Amino acid sequence: MKAQNAILLVASYFFYGLWDWRFLFLIVASSLVDYFAALAIKGTEKNNKQKIYLYSSIAWNLGVLFLFKYYNFFIDEFSLLFNMQQGEYAFSTLNLILPVGLSFYTFQTMSYTIDVYKKRIKPTKNLLNFLCFVSFFPQLVAGPIEKASSLLPQFNKKREFNSEEAKEGLRQILWGLFKKMVIADNAAHVVNMVYASPEDYGSLSILYASILFFFQIYGDFSGYSDIAIGTAKIFGFKLSKNFNIPYLAKSVTEFWQRWHITLTRWFNDYVYFPIIQKNLRSTIRRNFAIFLTMGLIGLWHGADWTFIIFGAFQGLLIIIERTPLTKDRKSSIFHKSIIPRYLIPVFSFTIITASSILFRSKNIEEVGIVLKRIFSFIPSENVEPLLNKRFLFFLFIMIASEIMTRSKNFPLTQIDKYINKPTRWIIYYIFIFLIFRYAGPKEDFIYFQF
Amino acid sequence: MPVPKRILYIFSFSKAQIRFLKYCLGFFIPVVLAYLALELLVLNIPINYKLFGKYLETHSQEIEVMGLGSSQVKCGFNPEFCDKTAINLASTSQHHNEDFNILKGTVYRLPKLKYVLLELSYNHLELPHHPDDYWKNTIYLKYYNVNAFERPTWFKDRLVYLSNAHFYSHILMDYYFYKTNKTELNEYGFDTNNHEGAFKKLNYDESKIATHKFKIITREDLDIFKKNTAYFFKMLDYAKTEDLKVIVCTLPLYKTYLKERNQNIVRRRDSVLKIIKSKYKNVVLLNEETDTLNFTANDFLNENHLNPDGAKKFTDLINRKLDSLN
Numbered sequence: 110m111k112a113q114n115a116i117l118l119v120a121s122y123f124f125y126g127l128w129d130w131r132f133l134f135l136i137v138a139s140s141l142v143d144y145f146a147a148l149a150i151k152g153t154e155k156n157n158k159q160k161i162y163l164y165s166s167i168a169w170n171l172g173v174l175f176l177f178k179y180y181n182f183f184i185d186e187f188s189l190l191f192n193m194q195q196g197e198y199a200f201s202t203l204n205l206i207l208p209v210g211l212s213f214y215t216f217q218t219m220s221y222t223i224d225v226y227k228k229r230i231k232p233t234k235n236l237l238n239f240l241c242f243v244s245f246f247p248q249l250v251a252g253p254i255e256k257a258s259s260l261l262p263q264f265n266k267k268r269e270f271n272s273e274e275a276k277e278g279l280r281q282i283l284w285g286l287f288k289k290m291v292i293a294d295n296a297a298h299v300v301n302m303v304y305a306s307p308e309d310y311g312s313l314s315i316l317y318a319s320i321l322f323f324f325q326i327y328g329d330f331s332g333y334s335d336i337a338i339g340t341a342k343i344f345g346f347k348l349s350k351n352f353n354i355p356y357l358a359k360s361v362t363e364f365w366q367r368w369h370i371t372l373t374r375w376f377n378d379y380v381y382f383p384i385i386q387k388n389l390r391s392t393i394r395r396n397f398a399i400f401l402t403m404g405l406i407g408l409w410h411g412a413d414w415t416f417i418i419f420g421a422f423q424g425l426l427i428i429i430e431r432t433p434l435t436k437d438r439k440s441s442i443f444h445k446s447i448i449p450r451y452l453i454p455v456f457s458f459t460i461i462t463a464s465s466i467l468f469r470s471k472n473i474e475e476v477g478i479v480l481k482r483i484f485s486f487i488p489s490e491n492v493e494p495l496l497n498k499r500f501l502f503f504l505f506i507m508i509a510s511e512i513m514t515r516s517k518n519f520p521l522t523q524i525d526k527y528i529n530k531p532t533r534w535i536i537y538y539i540f541i542f543l544i545f546r547y548a549g550p551k552e553d554f555i556y557f558q559f
Numbered sequence: 560m561p562v563p564k565r566i567l568y569i570f571s572f573s574k575a576q577i578r579f580l581k582y583c584l585g586f587f588i589p590v591v592l593a594y595l596a597l598e599l600l601v602l603n604i605p606i607n608y609k610l611f612g613k614y615l616e617t618h619s620q621e622i623e624v625m626g627l628g629s630s631q632v633k634c635g636f637n638p639e640f641c642d643k644t645a646i647n648l649a650s651t652s653q654h655h656n657e658d659f660n661i662l663k664g665t666v667y668r669l670p671k672l673k674y675v676l677l678e679l680s681y682n683h684l685e686l687p688h689h690p691d692d693y694w695k696n697t698i699y700l701k702y703y704n705v706n707a708f709e710r711p712t713w714f715k716d717r718l719v720y721l722s723n724a725h726f727y728s729h730i731l732m733d734y735y736f737y738k739t740n741k742t743e744l745n746e747y748g749f750d751t752n753n754h755e756g757a758f759k760k761l762n763y764d765e766s767k768i769a770t771h772k773f774k775i776i777t778r779e780d781l782d783i784f785k786k787n788t789a790y791f792f793k794m795l796d797y798a799k800t801e802d803l804k805v806i807v808c809t810l811p812l813y814k815t816y817l818k819e820r821n822q823n824i825v826r827r828r829d830s831v832l833k834i835i836k837s838k839y840k841n842v843v844l845l846n847e848e849t850d851t852l853n854f855t856a857n858d859f860l861n862e863n864h865l866n867p868d869g870a871k872k873f874t875d876l877i878n879r880k881l882d883s884l885n
Contacts, residue, residue, distance in 0.1 A: 272579040294725075306778040490772050534586065541590055545597070548724045551694060
């Protein structure tokens with residue numbers, strides 16, 4: 110087990126160091142801070158001291174996150190607010206690279222220390238295992254964000270090779286690659302073209318590109334999650350499911366239960382519930398908690414007003430959905446909706462797509478341009494080059510497969526149970542062919558920037 | 560009794576693992592073979608980059624002029640008509656950062672190189688540079704032996720098909736299956752049969768061209784403008800230190816395209832051209848963007864690219880500039 114973990118740690122650090130070896134020091138430092146903070150919390154009975162250790166750990170984690178991700182944004186906004194030029198104030202912006210995966214591993218280590226403080230888990234004394242938990246390479250750079258209670262124990266036991274799990278992992282990687290390279294990258298080709306210069310496109314073209322952006326980001330991120338989960342499976346690990354066919358959500362609330370599930374769960378556990386648990390019946394407190402949680406989820410994605418407004422907008426929609434109109438708890442807009450039940454997913458999807466414009470746009474001005482172009486109903490003369498029938502067919506294949514196998518983790522899961530080997534191999538080869546033949550132009554994973 | 564050899568744990572495979580490895584080998588060997596076939600088929604296609612690379616290698620001791628830039632220079636400069644030994648390494652979507660890497664990566668191999676043609680088209684300065692993992696870096700590495708990745712390269716960086724499966728799949732299908740490729744490359748890699756554009760389809764009829772829809776980018780981006788301008792000056796400084804004379808050119812655009820340009824972008828670009836003219840003694844300008852007298856509809860492939868006839872005229876203008884530089 111020790112050897113297995115040591116190899117995993119070296120592999121994980123090598124993988125991370127390939128991007129930029131200098132940031133290995135940061136990940137090691139973050140790991141050590143939380144490792145020792147958790148042990149110190151356990152080592153003392155005094156609540157005050159425990160609090161000091163916890164807050165020190167949180168301060169370190171949020172401090173690192175703030176410095177690398179948010180510092181420049183706040184400095185810029187501060188200077189704008191007070192109409193100051195560079196040099197007129199004590200702080201100026203820094204030329205820092207955002208370490209890849211910072212938001213993911215910081216949240217993972219932070220949750221560990223909080224859980225130890227809350228006595229939900231016991232701290233580990235095994236430094237090697239803890240370093241592995243923080244830097245486990247399949248999910249290091251873009252999640253799923255794992256809780257220590259589910260991932261850390263998996264490093265504490267010797268893993269036996271399981272060929273069925275390994276095959277299952279490879280199948281999930283194949284499905285993830287299909288979603289990323291065929292769906293997301295082809296969608297990105299159209300979306301990038303339109304969003305590079307939205308002033309030059311009509312309403313329909315921009316609307317079409319915005320809908321495609323939803324599928325781009327879904328294919329991109331859920332594809333990555335599948336690759337990560339599949340890779341972990343080969344190594345004998347079980348990672349949490351991160352997506353559950355979000356385009357079938359019947360409400361915005363449900364959408365967030367199906368989209369980036371591990372992030373929503375993190376914010377629920379460490380932000381939303383701690384706020385509401387003091388008074389479960391207070392509507393104001395609950396609404397405030399929803400608004401704050403969603404705002405922070407927005408901010409987590411990036412230091413820009415577009416993300417903050419995106420989060421706040423989602424929060425507002427959830428509040429509206431969940432607020433009862435009468436004393437009857439089931440009298441909210443969602444429950445009393447005049448929209449036929451079967452059309453509700455379409456309605457929710459429209460709202461989510463509309464808000465994804467905020468997600469895609471570079472800044473608020475661009476959001477303004479895009480919305481103005483859409484609602485000006487400018488005819489789209491150049492929509493034909495954007496329509497790729499083959500890509501739309503692949504999109505249909507993805508959606509249909511996911512819906513038909515919605516009770517399973519992914520469409521290709523356990524197909525060896527009901528399809529014979531030659532047919533199975535033909536299916537795999539078809540997917541590999543589709544990936545090679547119809548992959549879109551290479552695009553970076555979107556969530557690497559978060 | 561002989562002592563059994565101790566085997567390191569990580570190298571001792573269980574039966575299940577060996578069975579799985581065999582299963583994977585059985586599955587992946589056809590995939591690898593199919594990939595190798597694709598790679599070989601792609602390498603067999605006579606694409607322009609291949610000829611550029613060959614010409615670069617065989618004429619390295621003679622080349623005096625190097626053309627760099629995007630598809631506009633690619634279509635507009637035919638080395639065949641250049642009075643001096645020239646090579647045109649411009650290609651579709653090639654931006655200044657690639658131009659600079661190509662220049663830096665080849666200049667030491669070209670002892671006679673004296674002149675460089677750089678492009679500063681309408682929105683060149685407000686379009687972002689490509690990232691350093693741009694797919695064409697593989698082409699530059701493979702055919703020009705230029706490392707534009709700005710990092711040490713490895714085996715995968717040389718795999719052409721994998722660098723842009725999307726693009727090469729189309730090329731493969733066109734070349735081997737549909738056989739629609741009408742390209743006729745001369746020894747310089749210039750397509751002398753590049754007439755099949757929008758304008759030919761419209762029979763070069765000006766009234767039809769006037770109503771033809773085309774794509775033009777009108778988005779302004781001041782941040783990119785500042786970055787790209789600084790980068791372009793860096794390129795010109797480099798040329799100066801290498802004792803190279805530079806022709807900064809703009810290619811002719813058809814009048815419908817000229818009309819649709821964003822005037823703010825044009826103004827900013829023109830101001831940069833002015834600065835270049837006054838600041839650099841080794842640079843001359845060849846600003847042909849609005850030359851609607853010498854270049855008529857018959858010289859264009861589409862609104863913003865010349866056809867081989869237009870390229871002949873434009874190359875003549877380059878010849879005149881080269882003379883003026885002597």
